[in-house]
Amino acid sequence: MKQIVLMYHDVYCKDVKESGFQAIGAIPYKITKNAFEEQVKAISQYCEAKLLPKSSVVFTFDDGGISFSTVIPEVLEKYGFKGLFYISTQYIGTERFLTEEHIRELAANGHEIGAHSHSHPAYDEAASMNADQLRNEWKESIGIMNRILGTNIKSVSLPNGYSTKVVLDYLEEQGIERIYISTPTTRISHHGSAQLIGRYAIQMGTSLQQVMAVINSPMTRMKYQLKSEILQIAKKLLGSSYSTIKRKIISKK
Numbered sequence: 001m002k003q004i005v006l007m008y009h010d011v012y013c014k015d016v017k018e019s020g021f022q023a024i025g026a027i028p029y030k031i032t033k034n035a036f037e038e039q040v041k042a043i044s045q046y047c048e049a050k051l052l053p054k055s056s057v058v059f060t061f062d063d064g065g066i067s068f069s070t071v072i073p074e075v076l077e078k079y080g081f082k083g084l085f086y087i088s089t090q091y092i093g094t095e096r097f098l099t100e101e102h103i104r105e106l107a108a109n110g111h112e113i114g115a116h117s118h119s120h121p122a123y124d125e126a127a128s129m130n131a132d133q134l135r136n137e138w139k140e141s142i143g144i145m146n147r148i149l150g151t152n153i154k155s156v157s158l159p160n161g162y163s164t165k166v167v168l169d170y171l172e173e174q175g176i177e178r179i180y181i182s183t184p185t186t187r188i189s190h191h192g193s194a195q196l197i198g199r200y201a202i203q204m205g206t207s208l209q210q211v212m213a214v215i216n217s218p219m220t221r222m223k224y225q226l227k228s229e230i231l232q233i234a235k236k237l238l239g240s241s242y243s244t245i246k247r248k249i250i251s252k253k
Helices: 033-049 072-078 100-108 123-127 131-149 165-173 208-216 218-251
Strands: 004-008 057-063 083-087 112-115 155-157 178-180 189-191 194-197
Touching: 004 208, 033 057, 033 072, 033 208, 072 083, 083 155, 100 112, 100 131, 112 131, 131 155, 131 165, 165 189, 165 194, 208 218
Parallel strands: 004 057, 057 083, 083 112, 112 155, 155 178, 178 194
Antiparallel strands: 189 194
């Protein structure tokens, strides 16, 4: 089985307001602890039944909400997994987000820590930035993470999947080896020496059956990729209007 990378955000116990961003576009990416543990347990059992190493499925988490410390590691470690945690550094130490001590504790427990930009700009905000602004967004984020951890990070994830040659060139220059994107694919591409690794997003409405279909069904993964390609076309056509239209659609649900 090809390595499959899953993309999560916040995990909450009782209320979506417990952790992370509270903007309307962030809410659909928060899932309950019960749902999360059900998924992790099923994936663990699948790996064991198929005699696959636990590294066959990678759990990544974006944004840097406090659930990265209070909820997620306990569940992952219970079933023999380690996570990859990507943090938007502007929010460190603010309400509902990790502190520097939380970040160091995660790393000490064997989880990987990386950058997720500094301010976590929306897609249209990032699209309106010039080259210097984009580079500074990542310079700040990587610099803060390196200082907190006392070592150079080797991976990042891209907020909203936004990337340009400017971003990718800069990340490679900074020694980033793995760049996690939002495209649902198991195919690894390259930008110079850096790997571009796709991920399958798990959302509030994603059922256990859907999660396991991603894990064990190439046809399901192909469908996700086709849907993503259509979305990428929409992003290119809509340009800076994409995030605004997306927020309006979500607000009407």
